[in-house]
Every structure is written in structure tokens, then in C-alpha cells.
Amino acid sequence: MIYFDYAATTPIDPEAAEVYVQAATEFFGNSSSLHDIGGNSSALLENCREELANLVNVDKHGLFFTSGGSESNFLAIEALLSAPKKQGKHIISGVAEHSSIHGALNRLKALGYEITFLPFQSSGLIDLEKLVDAIRPDTVLITIQHVNSEIGTIQPIEKIAHICKEKNIHFHSDFVQSFGKINISTLAPQVSSFSFSGHKIYGPKGVGGVYIDPSISWQPFFPGGSHEKGLRPGTVNVPGVASMTAAAQLIFPSISETYHHYVGLRTALLEALNPIQQWVQFFEAEGAQLPSIIGLRIAGIEGQWVMLECNRLGFAISTGSACQVGMQSPSKVMKALEVSDGQAKEFIRISFGRSTSIEDVLKLGEALVGIVKEYKGTVVI
Template sequence: MIYFDFAATAPLDKEAAEVYLQAATEFFGNSSSLHDIGGSASALLENCREELAGLANVNKNGLFFTSGGSESNFLAIEALLSAPKKQGNHIISGMAEHSSIHSALNRFKGLGYEITFLPLNPFGLINIEDLREAIRPETILITVQHVNSEIGTIQPIEKIAQICLENNIHFHSDFVQSFGKINLSKVAPLISSFSFSGHKIYGPKGVGGVYLDPSISWRPFFPGGSHEKGFRPGTVNVPGIAAMTAAAQKIFHSVSGDFNHYVKLRKAFLEALGTIKQSVQVFEAEENDSQLPSIIGLRVAGIEGQWMMLECNRKGFAISTGSACQVGMQTPSKIMKAMGVKDEQAKEFIRISFGRSTTVNDVLRLGDALVGIVKEYKGTSVI
């Protein structure tokens, strides 16, 4: 089986696994305990905090560890709304945000907040003018993901951050798909908060983090907690954090080389679909700097995505029909709805995502398999 679902999760890096084992056996103490064994775990934890903050170019005092991206998104929004820059009850978000963002916003909608969901243009990007027009005097939070997990479009975070600054609005961004894939040194310091996850960068599952601007006087969602300065309860997963940090060090130092590798793979894969191009619609940004090359979202006209996924699986290729957090739902993916794609066409959507182990030969074999499936099941034209 050749794996093409790295946007869902990545295998644990062997060096990160070794770090986990060492931390779990040698630094096993509770990092909040006052004895020397607890102190050793605490020192390791703070070293990881400083290292990860340095990689993202943010203040370590604003970095908190969580169980992953979903919890990070939820707690970040809770924290920002506990300390708004001004009075108000209006929030702006993208229609295609991760399900954890939508869940958090639905909670606040039930509490009387008003939510504006912005659609995306045909290239999967937020229209900046639409964003400006949606802002009201009572707007206190904007949340827009950095990279979409299904088609890989990169939102104009710097422009959005500037708009938020001008209007005294908190800005949260889901960095789960961009952390370790894009140079974040310029954008990370510009926003109020961002989330990230370990298993997307070859770290362990069940660990992630959130950055909150240290100048924000947030209130904890869980009262009475002592861990992570009260940000969340529960004994801190020091071995998982250490392994995630090791994985982050490795992937951050290879961002440029990985990016170029994925550009090459993307080009080779799309060229391999040349003989069926009339049946294929690729959802992507117009400009290269607005597109993460490792994620390809497309539809094959006339063939449902789930059928295509199962056929690929039968032939030895693991692809997906979108975000693993909404697999099994009958409705089309949020990104397709946000881009205005008709429901029947949206159900034809599939996602192919590359990792550092993916080779040109791998993508050519997948391309051949897709061509064979389309010819066998007589896909129609996208036009």
C-alpha cells in the first residue's frame, strides 16, 4: 500500500520515537511535582517550549501544550473571547474552517454571539474586500485557517492580521496544516493565537499546542487548573511534547527542500493525468505562493469520490475523500460548499496528499491507476 493521505496524519518519525521512549523512561516525573525527578521533567518541558517558540518566532510565554489541534482551536477561541479588545458579540469566520472551529463557534452562537461565515472564491481563497465589508463596530474576533486541509490553499494571513490590527479585533488562525510546511517566522508574531498538532509533522498523536499573545489577559475555560498556567487541566504529556519537538526541529529545518520536492511531485502527478484531463477538475489557487503543493484536491467527473477512494485502495493506494474529521458524513465537504461547488460535483471530490517519503515513481503509479479507473468506469467531462 502506497500512502497518499499525509494531510490526515503522518507516521511517527523514528528519531522522534526514540526521544519519546527516552523521555518516558528517564524524565517520567510529573512536571508539576516539586522533587528533583519532577524538576527534571519540568526542565525538559520548558526546553521544548522555548525550542518550539523559537521555531515559530513567538514569545515562549504564550505557548501552551494541548492534546492536539482540535483542543487548541477550541481553547484559543475561548481564551480570546474571554478577553476581547473591545465590547461586542460579532465573530467572522471562513465557511471552510475545521470542524473544531465550527463546533466552538456554534457554542458561542448559542450564547448570543452573531457569526458571519465568509465563502471562498473559485480558487479557495478569502476575498479580502468581503472580509472588510463584513466587519462591524461590534466585531471582536476573526478566525481564518492558514492552509486548507482539503485543497491546500494558503490564506493571506498577513493582510488579514493587518485588518484586525486596524479594527482592534482578535485574530485566530488554525496552523495545523501549515506548521512545519511553510516558513511561519513572519506571520506567527502578527496574530493573537494559532494552533498546531504533532501528528501532522511526524510527531506522536494526542499532542499539540496553541500560541496566545502573552499580552492578552485570558481567563481559563477549565476553572481551578494548575497545569500550563491554568490553560488546561491534566498531567502534561512531557514524552509526547519532547517527541513532537524533535519532529518539529527536523521538519522546520527542511521546509524549503520539502516544498520544492512537493512542487516536483505535484507537477509529475498532474502531468500523469494528461490523457483524462477532460474529466478532472483540480481545485487550487492561481498563484504558487497561495498553494501548498503537497495537497491536491480534485474531482473526477462522473465518478463519486468514495468509489474512487475504494478503487484506489483495492489497487494499493491510500487516498481520501477529504478531512478525516468529517468522514462518514453524507453532506459535501465544507470547502466544496464554501467555493460554491454543486452538491453532485462535490461528492466527486478526492484528496491526494504527499509526504517526505513520497517519490516521483509513487505519484506516476497513482496517476496511472486513476487513468485506468476513469477509462474503465467511463468518467464524463468536467465541462
């Protein structure tokens, strides 16, 4: 089967897997233990912290390791709200944010916070004018995802960060889909916090991280925790952190080269779908698009049916974020784009990885054209 669901997860890099095994067998001590074996684990952990901080151009003292992007999003929001820049209980976010963000915000809503959710423009981008208009004197937090996981649009994080600084507001951004895929070294220092995950960059599952500006005197959400400066409870997954760091060291130097590879793959797929262009709608933002993610709908054909047909033919695609699978309602991204429920159910996502080839893409394009031709019962020109 040819895999086209890299936005959901990636296979672990062989070198990163080797690092995991080595760390798990040779650096197995609890990094908080005071004996030498624990000290060796702690030294490895701190080396990884410094390496990752250098890769993204942030202060290592603000970098913490977690179980993944979802936990990072939750902990970042709670940390920022524990040390607001001003009094207030108003938060601004996007309709299309990851489910972990919505989960955290729903909890806060029950605690008395007011949440303003911003839709997308037709381009899949947040309207900055509407964002500014939504800001109130009591707005204490804005949380906007950097790259959307379903359609790959890239939000203007630098501009949003500037607005937040002007208005004295904390700014959290979910960097899970952009980390290791585009250069974030100039953006990372400008936000109050950001999240990332290991399994999106050919690292292991169950490990990720969060950066919180060290100048923020946050308070821990979980009481009595001693790991990661009290940010979270539980023994640190040192082998996972080491493996994720190895994966990052491998992927970061080739970001530019890989990006251009994805541009070529995207162009090839769009051209391959020309015979069915009258039925296809692409969701993308010109000039602000991660090329490795293609979100589209085929008019008149439910996305789940297309996905199952592709699976039967040997292609793994998806109908959106893996965190939304099983939901009966349309995805939040489609709601953010204000697409009708019927059209939203026609959505599919195709995402590339570094091993995806032009030949793979052309085969998928041919398969999709064939599926539409058979379903429509007409000749596809």
C-alpha cells in the same frame, strides 16, 4: 500500499519515537511535582517550549501544550473572547474552517454570539473585500485557517492580521496544515493566537500546541486548572511534547527543500493525469497553494468509489478531511466553493509526504487514468 494521505496524519519519525520512549522512561515525573523527578520533567518541558518558540519566532511565554489542533482551536477562541479588545458579540469566520472551529462557534452562537461565515472565491481564497465589508463595530474575533486541509490553498494571513489590528479585533488562525510545511516565522508574531499539531509533522498523536499573544490577559475556560498556567486541565504529556519538539527540529530546517520536492511531485501527477484532463477539475489557487495537497474531482464518478478503487489497487487516498469521514453531507470546503452537492461528492484528496517519490506519483496517476478509463467505458486518449 502506497500512502497518499499525509494531510490526515503522518508516521512518527524514528528519531522522534526514540525521544518519546526516552522521555517516557527517564522523565516520567509529573512536571508539576515539586520533587527532583518532577523538576527534571519540568525542565525538559520548558526546554521544549523554548525550542518550539524559537522555531516559529514567538515569545515562549505565549506557547502552551495541548492534546492537539482541535483542543488548541477551542482553547484559543475561548481565551481571546475572555479578553476582547472591545465590547461586542460578533465573530467572522470561514465556511471551510476545520470542524473544531465550527464546533466552538456553534457553542458560542447558542450563547448569543452572531457568526458571519465567509465563502471561498473560485480560487479557494477568502475575498478580503468581503471580509472587510463583514466587519462591524461589535466584531471581536476573526478566525481564518492558514492552509486548507482539503485543497491546500494558503490564505493571506498577513493581510488579514493587518486588517484586524486596524479594526482592533483579535485574530486566530489554525496553523495545523502549515506548521512545519511552510515558513511561518514572520506570520506567527502577527496573529493573536494560532494552533498546531504534532502528528502532522511526523510527531506523535495526541499532542499539539497553541500560541496566545502574552500581552492578552486571558481567563481560563476550565476552572481550577493548574497545568499550562491554567489554560487546560490534566497532567502535561511531557513525552509527547518532547517527541513533537524533536520532530519539529527535524522538519523545520528542511522546509524549503521539501517544499520544492512537493512542487516536483505535484507537477508529475498533474502531467500523469493529462489523458483524463477533460473529466478532472482541480481546486487550487495559483501562487497561494501548498503543493503537497491536491484536491480534485473526477466528473461523473463519486469520490468514495474512486478512493475504494485506489485502495483495492494499493493506494491510500482520501475523500477529504478525516474529521469529515462518515458525514453524509458534502464537506464544508465544497460548500465554501459553492460546488453543487453532486459535484462535491466527486471530490478526492491526494497528499504527499517527504518519503513520496516520483515513481509513487506516476503509479498513482496511471491507476487513476485506468479507473476512469474502465468506469467511462471509453478509450482515454
